[in-house]
Amino acid sequence: MIRVVVAVVAVVLLVSPAAAADRVKVGFIATFSGPAGSIGQHMWDGFALGLEHAGGKLGGLSTEVIKEDDQLKPDVGLQVTQKLLEKDRVDFVVGTIFSNVMMAIYKPIVDSKTFLIGSNAGPSPIAGAQCSPYFFSTSWQNDGPHEAMGKYVQDKGFKKLYIMAPNYQAGKDALTGFKRYFKGEVVGEVYTTLNQPDYSPELAQIRAAKPDALYVFYPGGMGVNFVKQYAQAGLLKELPFFSAFTVDTVTLGAMGEAAVGTYGTAFWNTELKNPANERFVADFEKKYKYTPSNYSAQAYDSALLLDAGIKAVQGKLDDKDGLRAAFRRADFKSVRGPFKYNTNNFPIQNFYLHQAVKDASGKLRLENRGVVFKDHVDAYAKDCPMKW
Amino acid sequence: MVIDPGLLFVQALNGLQFGVMLFLMAAGLTLIFGIMNLVNLAHGSLYMVGAYLASVVLERTGSFALAVVLALLGTALVGIVVEVTVIRTLYARDHLDQVLATFGLILFFNEIVRMTWGKAALYMPLPAVLEGDVPLLPGIRYPVYRLIIIVVGLVVAVLLYLFIARTRVGMLIRAGASNRTMVGALGVDITRLYTLVFGLGAALAGLAGLMAGPTVSIESGMGEPILILTLVVIVIGGIGSIRGAFVAAILVGFADTVGRAFLPPLLRIMLPPATANQAGPALASMMIYLLMAVVLAFRPQGLFPARTG
Numbered sequence: 300m301i302r303v304v305v306a307v308v309a310v311v312l313l314v315s316p317a318a319a320a321d322r323v324k325v326g327f328i329a330t331f332s333g334p335a336g337s338i339g340q341h342m343w344d345g346f347a348l349g350l351e352h353a354g355g356k357l358g359g360l361s362t363e364v365i366k367e368d369d370q371l372k373p374d375v376g377l378q379v380t381q382k383l384l385e386k387d388r389v390d391f392v393v394g395t396i397f398s399n400v401m402m403a404i405y406k407p408i409v410d411s412k413t414f415l416i417g418s419n420a421g422p423s424p425i426a427g428a429q430c431s432p433y434f435f436s437t438s439w440q441n442d443g444p445h446e447a448m449g450k451y452v453q454d455k456g457f458k459k460l461y462i463m464a465p466n467y468q469a470g471k472d473a474l475t476g477f478k479r480y481f482k483g484e485v486v487g488e489v490y491t492t493l494n495q496p497d498y499s500p501e502l503a504q505i506r507a508a509k510p511d512a513l514y515v516f517y518p519g520g521m522g523v524n525f526v527k528q529y530a531q532a533g534l535l536k537e538l539p540f541f542s543a544f545t546v547d548t549v550t551l552g553a554m555g556e557a558a559v560g561t562y563g564t565a566f567w568n569t570e571l572k573n574p575a576n577e578r579f580v581a582d583f584e585k586k587y588k589y590t591p592s593n594y595s596a597q598a599y600d601s602a603l604l605l606d607a608g609i610k611a612v613q614g615k616l617d618d619k620d621g622l623r624a625a626f627r628r629a630d631f632k633s634v635r636g637p638f639k640y641n642t643n644n645f646p647i648q649n650f651y652l653h654q655a656v657k658d659a660s661g662k663l664r665l666e667n668r669g670v671v672f673k674d675h676v677d678a679y680a681k682d683c684p685m686k687w
Numbered sequence: 688m689v690i691d692p693g694l695l696f697v698q699a700l701n702g703l704q705f706g707v708m709l710f711l712m713a714a715g716l717t718l719i720f721g722i723m724n725l726v727n728l729a730h731g732s733l734y735m736v737g738a739y740l741a742s743v744v745l746e747r748t749g750s751f752a753l754a755v756v757l758a759l760l761g762t763a764l765v766g767i768v769v770e771v772t773v774i775r776t777l778y779a780r781d782h783l784d785q786v787l788a789t790f791g792l793i794l795f796f797n798e799i800v801r802m803t804w805g806k807a808a809l810y811m812p813l814p815a816v817l818e819g820d821v822p823l824l825p826g827i828r829y830p831v832y833r834l835i836i837i838v839v840g841l842v843v844a845v846l847l848y849l850f851i852a853r854t855r856v857g858m859l860i861r862a863g864a865s866n867r868t869m870v871g872a873l874g875v876d877i878t879r880l881y882t883l884v885f886g887l888g889a890a891l892a893g894l895a896g897l898m899a900g901p902t903v904s905i906e907s908g909m910g911e912p913i914l915i916l917t918l919v920v921i922v923i924g925g926i927g928s929i930r931g932a933f934v935a936a937i938l939v940g941f942a943d944t945v946g947r948a949f950l951p952p953l954l955r956i957m958l959p960p961a962t963a964n965q966a967g968p969a970l971a972s973m974m975i976y977l978l979m980a981v982v983l984a985f986r987p988q989g990l991f992p993a994r995t996g
Contacts, residue, residue, distance in 0.1 A: 337806040337807040489968075490968040500698055507693075520903075522904075524903045553809060554810070
């Protein structure tokens, strides 16, 4: 009996032509609990605003978004992915924050021929050898911001750098990316234990090594701890501080004065002058009463990309090839300004320098300091066998 | 590799500073473990509560002194309430039940601070006088606030020693740590003693938390990493022994600092860079566990076992 049912279902599935759907289901996976939960909230709010700007309907279809928490655990990420694919039968998945979770959910999603919109993590395998026609990133390949910082430090003529990151894959990738463009001397390359709360021994070592500047990658709470202790040790006055994913609008409030004067790089900041970004930042602050971060911006763009793709195929969600072709055109106004896809479905985009400043009213913000990379292409696209 | 004596001195201070912080945590935990025979995994949550209370009071009132006082009293109060409502029912249960229940408390506290103060980390600034660094020796500067942590930690250690060694309540606590049943049989109000010890332990954890507040990100879950180190300290020191907790905390502080500061550069001299970069951080983070393994191999009861009977 079961065999008959399966056969009938299979036949029905095979012969049914791509018909316009009347609604679209999107699975949204991010970390909503634990210390990183605030990043998930930034992302969720960004996506919700994107959906609102699309008239509450992605591509004109009534839209249901199912929110899932991966708890920063790859196995939980995998579980919620299976639920989204098998029980909810979502049409698209948007996510996720951490590369280790991304690597766990990536294969099941693209193997099921469901489009995955990467709205943060961009680990190198996905941009390179394991690239997929069912994956599109609205963020960046992980190395991008680090490469940009490396280039900036190199261009500014710094000779001796001390570089640090947590001891895990993303930390190692960060310093590798930085060294791809920084050609001077690295007088110290230090990997600290993940989620280490205190850095006083390392700070004493930095001072003793007498570098020209410091480069670090400490996302989230680690960055708050490190930056506060760096300033308290009096090092902020002595050594220029460069970082990526460390001083951002999620962490800036908790760092306070300690972050003022530090530099960072990202594909986007609130001060980019383009109509899409101005509208996004203004509406976001009005609606959620806080400053959007790059995580919000990426998720906002994910909603716009979906909207543009579904519109282009006139709601025919089964027309995967049509959807892919539409996504590749990236026919939407990204908050980052110029945006086009490379052959590995990662963006070719600019990277900008920003500096944490305190304005006259005492408010802390990240001030745009101009373009570092124009139309940057990631280093792994050449390993991706995909042809357009 | 030439080790600069100035750097060595600064790293020694760092080790000491980390050690006294661990001691503040370990003192309470070891007493609770030793006297009430209770495994309290929620001790790290009290550390978190101390940091949150201090940060919130400071933000509302702008007074650092008031923040310190209210955070200390507040954490002690939270500790006492938890003892009376939850912990008290656990004394007669076995360790596994206690682990389960106090783990539940961790989840409860993490969730409650998230609901009350939001998911984003809180900011706690230092008063201007405590910021910056001071010259200690020619050419050697050290952050003022870290020096204060060292001083406060050492003062509290001395006070705690006097309290335990010289007062009547202290005598009961010592007696309780070596033979609980006998103390109860002698007619001491054991229930009140337990509540007092738990409140004291909570206040010490709160002190550690509020002192850490300005240096770390105050967020839900911040107590767990320090809890693990604290457990290592009390196992090395011998459960129930304040003296053991002090010696072990300083030892762990030094071992960790030396491991993190000098092991990776040392390995880079002896090994090729790629291998050294792999092995250095891994070994450095293992140092304190190696220390624990060595101590336990020679003294399975810890350095200063408190319970003899």
